Amino acid sequence: MKCDILVAGAGLAGCTAARLLAEQGQKVLVLEKRKDIAGNCHDFRDENGITVHRYGPHIFHTNNKAVWDFVNRFTPFLPFQHKVLAYAEGRLIPFPINRDTICDVFGVNIPVTEVRSFLANEVAASTFHVPSQNFRDAVVSQVGERLYDLFFKNYTRKQWDTDPENLSAEVASRIPVRENRDPRYFSDKYQGIPKLGYTGMMANMLDHPGITVMTNADFFELRDGIERTLTVYTGKLDEYFGRRHGELNYRSVRFEFETVDETRHQEVSVVNYPNDYDYTRITEFKHFTGEKSDRTTLCREYPSAEGDPCYIVMTKDNLEKRQRYLADIEQASGKEPSLFLGRLAEYRYYNMDQVIEAVFLKLDGPG
Numbered sequence: 001m002k003c004d005i006l007v008a009g010a011g012l013a014g015c016t017a018a019r020l021l022a023e024q025g026q027k028v029l030v031l032e033k034r035k036d037i038a039g040n041c042h043d044f045r046d047e048n049g050i051t052v053h054r055y056g057p058h059i060f061h062t063n064n065k066a067v068w069d070f071v072n073r074f075t076p077f078l079p080f081q082h083k084v085l086a087y088a089e090g091r092l093i094p095f096p097i098n099r100d101t102i103c104d105v106f107g108v109n110i111p112v113t114e115v116r117s118f119l120a121n122e123v124a125a126s127t128f129h130v131p132s133q134n135f136r137d138a139v140v141s142q143v144g145e146r147l148y149d150l151f152f153k154n155y156t157r158k159q160w161d162t163d164p165e166n167l168s169a170e171v172a173s174r175i176p177v178r179e180n181r182d183p184r185y186f187s188d189k190y191q192g193i194p195k196l197g198y199t200g201m202m203a204n205m206l207d208h209p210g211i212t213v214m215t216n217a218d219f220f221e222l223r224d225g226i227e228r229t230l231t232v233y234t235g236k237l238d239e240y241f242g243r244r245h246g247e248l249n250y251r252s253v254r255f256e257f258e259t260v261d262e263t264r265h266q267e268v269s270v271v272n273y274p275n276d277y278d279y280t281r282i283t284e285f286k287h288f289t290g291e292k293s294d295r296t297t298l299c300r301e302y303p304s305a306e307g308d309p310c311y312i313v314m315t316k317d318n319l320e321k322r323q324r325y326l327a328d329i330e331q332a333s334g335k336e337p338s339l340f341l342g343r344l345a346e347y348r349y350y351n352m353d354q355v356i357e358a359v360f361l362k363l364d365g366p367g
Contacts, residue, residue: 002227003029003212008219009234011039012198012352013342015205016070016359017232022210024363029226030206031217033235037206040310041198041352048259050285050297051197055310056253057270057283057299058198061188062353066366068190070356074204077192080288082185086272088150095151095272096185097143098178105150115179119143135164138172155274159303160251160313168314174349188353193288231338236309237325237347240340241332245324248347249315252307256300265296278302312347322347339363 005021007014010032018028036042040055059082062068071077086095094100099112102119110118122144132138135156140148152175156164176185194201206213219235233240238248256279269287273279279300286296312318325347329340341359343350350358360366 001029001222001225003027004228005029005230005232006031006219006223006226006228007232007234008223009033009039009342010037010202010206010213010215011234011342012041012202012355013234013345013359014039014232015202016356016365017234017339017341017363018211019205019208020359020363020365021232022208026210028211029228030211030213031219031222032213032215033218035215036199037213037215038199038202039234040308041202043197043199045197046259046297048293048295048297050259050291050293050295051289052257052285052297052299053198053283054255055308056255056301057285057288058352059186059191059193059288060352061186061191062351063188063190064353064357065190066360067353067356070360070366071194071201075194075196075201078195078289079191080193081191082270083183083268084185084270084272085266085268086151086274088275092267092271094183096176096178097147097151098183099181100183101147105147112180119177119179122146132169132172133165134169135167135171137165138169139164139175142172142175142177151272151274153274155272155280158274158278158280159311161303161305162313162315166315168316168319171314171349174351229337231336233338233340234342234345236344237322237340240345241325241328244328245321248321248325249305249313249318250309250344251311251313252304253310254302254304254307256302257297258300259295259297261294262296263294265298309344312343312349314349318347 004026005028007018007030010030018030022028041058042054043051046052084095085092093104099115126140126145128137128140139152265284270281270283272281279302281301283299340346
């Protein structure tokens with residue numbers, strides 16, 4: 001078998017790369033190990049006519065117009081502003097932290113102009129390292145110990161199965177804190193849910209005469225029989241190198257779906273459960289699309305060490321292994337030209353728009 005470019009994986013990184021390379025005149029072969037495309041963004045419509053995100057909720061958001069224009073080539077987007085509540089102390093509290101969260105938790109009634117000073121006082125009364133040495137330090141240095149204990153401490157233990165002090169401070173970089181009453185989880189200029197679904201969007205990305213797609217196709221079983229000039233790899237970083245430096249940890253999630261006889265189950269699409277129950281959150285998918293049904297489909301997420309990889313685990317040990325594997329990439333590229341793209345292959349956290357931005361950068365794409 002022969003092609004110009006072999007792409008391992010039909011998730012967002014692989015589909016974006018395949019499309020850009022095909023539009024540059026390359027013949028691209030995409031191998032996908034699963035039976036479906038779209039990676040962990042895969043979605044489908046269930047028997048109740050509700051679009052379900054198979055691997056947890058995905059909301060597209062970006063400030064990068066080039067990225068927004070790119071995805072809109074393959075699907076129109078439904079406008080959607082993501083809002084989250086956290087179940088704590090027996091009630092639902094606005095999350096991420098904003099003025100209303102503070103008033104609810106501390107029983108105060110302050111104007112938005114006093115939020116900064118209020119949080120500064122909470123931080124001043126707390127104990128943490130400067131500069132931040134871990135996840136706990138990074139969060140406490142922003143909001144203080146009371147809010148950290150209520151919303152982050154136990155949620156993080158459930159999510160990562162380790163003490164928050166074992167996690168890199170970088171994990172906290174994704175946590176928004178607001179000094180106003182904005183209830184949205186994201187504040188990006190462009191936000192939405194693909195009208196055709198993520199699977200439909202990525203199917204359209206792969207719909208090009210220069211792209212051939214094979215599903216149920218394992219890269220490691222087939223790669224030696226495929227002649228190509230470049231490999232774009234989006235799978236597990238350590239697996240590519242036979243785990244020669246040891247196994248990198250990836251956290252998975254067990255998704256428990258339930259359809260109930262209610263038109264609506266909860267006020268917002270996602271409710272976090274930082275302290276109660278074994279699951280971390282419940283998603284109700286109808287909020288995303290406005291689909292009509294007398295029933296509603298829910299998803300509870302139970303973090304797990306086993307299963308399909310969803311998140312990297314940013315401990316000191318894993319990050320040191322990552323550096324050794326990145327050095328191997330430099331050596332391997334000299335022998336067999338290759339690009340490593342995406343969360344798993346680069347062993348770093350990306351939002352969806354950041355995945356596309358990274359592919360643009362490495363393949364000289366739009367923007």
